[in-house]
Amino acid sequence: MTTVPETSAPPAVPFGAEHTDREIRQQPRVWAEMRERVREQRDALDAFLAPLLAEPGLRVVLTGAGTSAYAGGVVRSALAAVLGVTVEAVATTDIVAEPAGCFEDRARPTLLVSFARSGQSPESLAATEIADRLLDRCAHLVITCNAGGALAVAHRDRAGSHVLLTPSEAEDRGFAMTSSLTCMLLGALDALGRGRVRGLGAAAQAAAAVLTPDSTARITAFARRDLDRFVHLGSGPLKALAGESALKLLELTGGRVGSLPETSLGFRHGPKAFLTPRTGVLLFVSNDPHTRRYDLDILRELAGALPAGQVVAVAGRADGLAEAAPAAEAWLLPGMSEADDAALALPAVVCAQLVALHASLRLGITPDNPFPAGEVNRVVQGVTIHPLD
Structure with missing residues (x-):
């Protein structure tokens, strides 16, 4: 078997890959900044989370769409082991499409943890609104890269919500989520795991x-x-x-x-x-x-x-x-x-x-914008949120 060696400085980056290349490489540095943000908010996070985690029967739902949905899947079992409560990963796209199937027990206290790079995807805000409508008690931990996004703005000054922002550099300018994903992952593991997830840092x-x-x-x-x-x-x-x-x-x-x-x-x-x-x-x-x-x-x-x-x-x-x-x-x-x-x-x-x-x-594709004709968009478009009957 062979291992990957540590190497010298990289060569010049091809045109059309500048953002994606930089955002992949910056991750070790911005992870340190993300951990510092969690440390700075530790008291506020504990004040928000401690009463919730003491609730009998608490259900934690990790949610997002696309890459942000996979974030929930990665951290689910580690957080369940640390917190000792039910933790599930449910995509916002599932919550929006089948609300009743995702929130069957109205009386069960729930913490909805929302991952979102931009916070501008229609499903992101709709999922939090649906949870509030269908559940008697729902608190929100929003982990996002965009302080001005609709999701962050809606929950920033709201009782029962806490917004955890990544470093601004993690709001990837490239098409694909790279450092945005890993900073949100790290934020969730640090904020909720409180140092009990091995291998961070x-x-x-x-x-x-x-x-x-x-x-x-x-x-x-x-x-x-x-x-x-x-x-x-x-x-x-x-x-x-x-x-x-x-x-x-x-x-x-x-x-x-x-x-x-x-x-x-x-x-x-x-x-x-x-x-x-x-x-x-x-x-x-x-x-x-x-x-x-x-x-x-x-x-x-x-x-x-x-x-x-x-x-x-x-x-x-x-x-x-x-x-x-x-x-x-x-x-x-x-x-x-x-x-x-x-x-x-x-x-x-x-x-x-x-x-x-x-x-x-x-393949000669420009990674920063692999769909120049707009067939697929950096922030999803064309979604209609239908009223909940």
């Missing part, structure tokens, strides 16, 4: 800093291979990471490279038909000892089925990787061997972002 920052220089040649070479589709695999919290990684590749390549997310066990149940000799695989290997066994099983199987170099394991530690698949490649995340998977996802998603960036450049 300096360890995650250092691991990502090793990856971001462009001369991490193996990541670039993998992305620039003549592959026409990719599979992203992960289990537990890393299932949502696989979904986000597949979405990033689809977005930045303008839909020209197919991507399929699945779990290590679920892949064999039909989705394996997606494989061709020109398929690349990114497998996010869990740090959980039990879950890891299943990841290593599928690593062994896929490394034996595909040409050399087309299967990559992204992992916090090396044990078992070489035994499972000696010819496979590994991108090891230093310092993350004991991290919870939700924290491991922070530097791991940087790998996926870099793959998507360089796959886009290989």
